[in-house]
Amino acid sequence: MNLGIVRSALLVMVSSLAFAAQPAGPDDACFACHGRKPAAHAKGPQAPFVDKGKFEASIHGGNGCTSCHADVDLGTHPGKKSSPVACASCHEKPAKTYEASAHGKARKAGNTGAASCAECHGTHDIMKATAVGSPVRRENLHTTCGMCHPEVVKDIEASVHGKATAAGVLEAPVCTDCHSDHALESLKSASPIKVSQQVCSRCHGSSRMNAKFDLPDDRVTTFFESYHGMAAKMGSPNAANCASCHGYHLVLPASDERSTINKANLVATCGKCHPNANEKFSFGKIHQDKKAVADLSSKVDHWVRAIYMSIIFGTIGFMAVHNFLLLRRKAMASLRDPNRTVVRMNVAARIQHLMLASSFIFLVVSGFALKYPNSWLGWCMGSSEVVRRIGHRVAAVVMITGGFIHLFYIFTRDGRKFVKDMLPELKDATDILAQFKYLLVPGSPKPQFKRFGYPEKMEYWAVVWGTILMGATGGLIWFKMYFTRWMPRWIVDVSITVHYYEAILATLAIIVWHFYFVFLDPEVYPVNWAFLDGKITPHHQHEEHPLEPMEGLPTHGDPDEK
Known part of the structure; x- marks a missing residue:
């Protein structure tokens, strides 16, 4: 008879007797075999040992053995090996993230030595990540990661980061701060911008961290102002990043003779990217301190900067003032032109245009100031959300009021004629085709427009549509607490999206389309004054x-018409 079968049968019998003898928990049948330490001189296969005390104290202690070893059948188990535990059955999201990590990809590629869940978290003695003895607790990560990466951990422990961790500094970075945890990634092939902006800058770009540990507060900003930083932001895959000079794991202060940025090692460090680097070349500064004037190079650089700033402000300031005065003179001459006698906009139309233009411009500035608070738009709002919010709503009320005034205006005699002349017609479509032919084919005739051609009609109806849409979505956003009493919140969220993108569309349309006809068209340059006095x-x-x-047009004594 096969000895293996006999041994398995005896194990089942012993397990069954032990289980029957003491009516304890359902896992006792498992511990009858797996709770015994393997005999030193025993022959043949032995059950893997599981420390019952540690298992019951673990985070999975209350789950039971078969919650993880779900395929185990006590009737056949000793002769049938259980499948590997599928952690994803309970931890779906971390498992999915792990599969996309460097470790997960390595195991999928056939590298069985790559870390799995058990290598980092343990097996039957898994503890919470915050527990003192947990292998994934911050201060224990060097030991855990060091099981597979001993040389890397050795460098880290000798670095400024590792020494800070050993000293109990909670802010000191550990392996997972740079490489992430379940989504662990290798940074060897990472882009320079990723390393500098998403890894190193997380700590060294923090004013709080720099102030607490007395570190220079400008290292990130000065790096990105250097060629290396600018090239990294431009997407260069070869630009030097922080780690290129300071090292990856063995990061040491410049005073340490082993440091890659120690004066004695700078030529070798720079030479990795610049093969012909010499000692003089290596003394160039990446982190250029604009305020420091300690050594000769800093003094010269400081004064060159100061002189050039004076030249720039003086020269460009002179040019700006000169051309502003020139433009002003030409604009005033255009305004006083005695030939501007044809009235295109009456007083009512000009008032409506003023309300629309002023409220629209303020809405654009105050609206985008919320999206870009650190830009000049935020500065225009006094860098105050209170001022911006109130101003935006006041401007919205002005625009909506102007819309209602226009609605009443179209019932007047002039208003009815205005709307009639603004109605789209088939001629507008043919005029568009004729205009492109005129612009692209030399010798083609210029299309003839009535009171309003397709450019004015397109803009007018776009303003009507935009005012209604922006008013509706803006009202939903403004009074969201009221509207969400009887409508889903997602409608408000969609309104925010519509409001934002419609604002972009309207702003660009005004700049590209309307401003051309008002400012850039050679026929009216430097400005069409019809918005002010209605005349052309x-x-x-x-x-x-x-x-x-x-x-049919009122004039004012145009000498050319006499």
Whole structure:
């Protein structure tokens, strides 16, 4: 008879007797075999030992053996080996993250030596990550990771980071701070911008951390102002990052003779990227301190900067003032042009335009100031959310009020004619095609427009649509506490998205389309003053709106018309 079968049968019998003898927990049948330490001189296979005390004290102690070893059948188990535990059955999200990590990919590629869940967390003695003896507790990570990466951990322990961890500094980075935990990644092939911006800057870009540990507060900003930093932001895969100079794991202060940034080692460090580097080249500063004037190079650099800033402000300031005065003179000459006699906008239209233009500009500045608070837009709002929020809402009320005024205006005689002239027609479509032909094909005739051509009609109806849409979504956002009483919150969230992107669309349309016809068109440069007094020249009227009868337009003694 096969001895293995006999041995298995005896084990089952012993387990059954032990289980029957003491009516304890359901795991006793398992511990009848696995709770005994292997005999030193025993022959043949022995059950793996599990310390019952440690298991019951572990985080899984109350789950029971079969909650993890779900495929175990006591009737066949001694002769049938259980499958590896599937941690994902309970820890789905961490397991999925692990599969995409460096360890997970390595195991998937066939490297059975790559760390699995058990290598880091343990097996039957798993503890909470915050427990003192847990292998994944911060201060124990060097030991845990060192089981597979002993040389790396040796360097870390000798580094400034490792020494700080050993001294009990809670903010000191450990393995998972740089490489992450379940999503662990190797940074060997990481881009320079990732290492500098997402890894090192997390600590060294923190003013609180720098102040607490008396570290320079400008190391991140000065790095990104250097060529290396700018090249990294431009996407260069070869630009030096923080670790290229300071090292990855054995990070040491410049005073340490082993440090890669020690004066004695700078030539070798720079030479990794610059093969012809010499001692003079290596003394160039990456972290250029603009305020420091300690040595000769810093003094010279400081004064060159100061002189150039004076030259820049003086020269560009002179040019700006000169051209502003020149532009102002030309604009005033255009305003006083006696030939501007054709009235395109009456007083009512100009008031409505003023309300729309002023409220729109303020809404754009105050709206985008919330999205970009550190830009000049935020500065315009006094860097105050209270000022921005109140101002934005006041401007919104002005715009909506202007919309209602326009609604009443269209019932007047001038308003009815205005709307009638603004209605789209088939000619607008043919005019668009004719305009492109005129612009692209030399010798093609210029299309003839009525009082309002397709450019004005497109803009007008876009303003009508935009005002309604922005008013509706803005109202939902403003009074969200009221509206969410009887509608889903996601409607408010979608309104925020619509409000933001419609604002971008409207702003760009005004800059690209409207501003061209008001400022950049050579016919009206430097500015079309019709928004102020409603008048243009007969020449402009004839060029842009030849199909509108001149006799129907009020004029003011244009000498060319006499």
